Amino acid sequence: MNRILTSLRNHALWAFPLTAALIVVATAVVLAGTTGHGQANVSSDDEFAADKEARALAEPDYSTTVFSSAADAHPREHSLFLDKDGFIEVTAYDDRHLTDEQKLEDPLVNPNWEPFAECVADHGLEVRADPANPYTQADLDRLIEIVNEEGPFEAATPQGLVYHGTLNSDAFLQCAEGYLR
Amino acid sequence: MIRHYRDLLEGSVPRRQRVLTAAAWLILAAATLFAFWINGPTQSAEASHGRIAMLAGSTGTVTAGRCYPPDPIWANPCPANPHGFTNPYPFDIGAPAWTPVYAQVDYLPNNIAGGFITASTVSTGCAASDGPYSGYRVRVEISYYNTSGAYVNWNHESYLHLASTYGSIVNGGTFRWNNPSATVPLWPPALEDYRLNNTTAGGALVGYVHPWMSGGSTSCSDGAHLHMEADSDGAYNTSRYLGEPVTQRFSDIHFIHLAGINGLHP
Numbered sequence: 001m002n003r004i005l006t007s008l009r010n011h012a013l014w015a016f017p018l019t020a021a022l023i024v025v026a027t028a029v030v031l032a033g034t035t036g037h038g039q040a041n042v043s044s045d046d047e048f049a050a051d052k053e054a055r056a057l058a059e060p061d062y063s064t065t066v067f068s069s070a071a072d073a074h075p076r077e078h079s080l081f082l083d084k085d086g087f088i089e090v091t092a093y094d095d096r097h098l099t100d101e102q103k104l105e106d107p108l109v110n111p112n113w114e115p116f117a118e119c120v121a122d123h124g125l126e127v128r129a130d131p132a133n134p135y136t137q138a139d140l141d142r143l144i145e146i147v148n149e150e151g152p153f154e155a156a157t158p159q160g161l162v163y164h165g166t167l168n169s170d171a172f173l174q175c176a177e178g179y180l181r
Numbered sequence: 182m183i184r185h186y187r188d189l190l191e192g193s194v195p196r197r198q199r200v201l202t203a204a205a206w207l208i209l210a211a212a213t214l215f216a217f218w219i220n221g222p223t224q225s226a227e228a229s230h231g232r233i234a235m236l237a238g239s240t241g242t243v244t245a246g247r248c249y250p251p252d253p254i255w256a257n258p259c260p261a262n263p264h265g266f267t268n269p270y271p272f273d274i275g276a277p278a279w280t281p282v283y284a285q286v287d288y289l290p291n292n293i294a295g296g297f298i299t300a301s302t303v304s305t306g307c308a309a310s311d312g313p314y315s316g317y318r319v320r321v322e323i324s325y326y327n328t329s330g331a332y333v334n335w336n337h338e339s340y341l342h343l344a345s346t347y348g349s350i351v352n353g354g355t356f357r358w359n360n361p362s363a364t365v366p367l368w369p370p371a372l373e374d375y376r377l378n379n380t381t382a383g384g385a386l387v388g389y390v391h392p393w394m395s396g397g398s399t400s401c402s403d404g405a406h407l408h409m410e411a412d413s414d415g416a417y418n419t420s421r422y423l424g425e426p427v428t429q430r431f432s433d434i435h436f437i438h439l440a441g442i443n444g445l446h447p
Contacts, residue, residue, distance in 0.1 A: 021212035096400035
């Protein structure tokens with residue numbers, strides 16, 4: 001009896017890692033074939049390139065198309081000045097490779113801020129305590145914050161993104177289209 | 182089992198069993214390495230469910246990106262003054278002057294039929310004051326419609342340090358694009374301006390890499406290259422690495438998860 005138990009024990013010593021190895025290989029092969037690598041089921045750089053090249057060769061089948069006329073869908077308005085949530089956004093003017101502190105020490109002024117400021121002021125959107133002060137990025141940011149309190153101004157519909165403005169957002173966007181592009 | 186292995190080490194197990202056991206453990210180690218290799222981070226790992234990519238705008242070599250967790254892949258240690266940017270995920274491709282720059286998307290599922298694409302110059306400080314030296318900035322916006330004709334989502338990608346000789350798409354209004362791999366294209370041929378999602382065969386020519394000229398601000402650029410920035414839905418492709426050659430309309434630079442785009446690419 002003892003001999004049998006000892007024999008079983010000795011076989012288990014090598015059977016255990018060998019069984020684990022088989023399980024690891026089988027699992028890896030299954031995973032490589034079904035997931036992750038996923039949607040394309042490509043497993044090498046060559047196959048990755050072939051996958052890319054296959055899409056380069058794709059030709060549309062025009063026998064039917066979703067739309068038949070340009071009037072079937074309309075592009076969004078004010079694309080440069082509305083963010084992904086429908087709020088007003090203007091790309092920060094100072095895009096130099098400097099830290100915020102360095103930018104504050106040597107501010108960069110957009111010459112179009114003054115005519116923009118006059119334009120929005122004509123619509124009652126003045127944020128400076130004294131309009132004689134030069135317009136700054138901080139003034140623009142504050143104005144955006146005020147106008148955005150009425151937002152969002154854009155909503156996703158099945159037809160596309162549709163702009164729903166207020167008097168203030170209309171004024172801001174009109175001036176931005178005129179001076180901040 | 183642990184006690185049995187202790188016996189093995191102490192030599193109370195026959196030599197034949199010891200050799201077999203050692204060999205079995207070696208096989209397990211090899212199997213583990215094989216599992217990592219077969220599922221490892223090859224380029225194919227760049228594709229995953231519902232994730233699309235903005236491809237390299239130009240052919241060149243990866244030169245810079247911002248450090249990001251968990252480990253910076255671009256520079257180690259991260260520079261004290263990180264790469265400047267105004268949109269997320271700045272990425273630089275060293276490309277010679279006049280290298281064409283394309284906007285192109287990849288991995289769209291076949292239920293995305295097409296949409297609109299626009300490209301606009303953006304007047305930032307570097308473009309406005311340093312443009313003649315270091316080039317200009319263009320933002321490309323792509324909207325997506327499905328094969329039922331419903332609007333799905335949009336994203337934008339910025340391309341910096343471009344020459345002022347732009348592609349006709351820039352400041353030219355809104356253009357229409359089709360996905361050639363879609364089950365049904367969005368637009369009929371007469372209304373199709375561009376094809377996207379067809380890698381090297383398509384995309385929209387945005388412009389060319391600016392021939393950098395000395396004399397401008399080194400805070401804006403210090404040599405000819407293409408700088409790309411994604412939007413808030415974007416992410417880096419972490420398999421890119423410093424010094425890696427990338428190819429326009431082929432190499433994935435930014436990954437994007439856009440709500441509503443969930444299918445598998447064909």
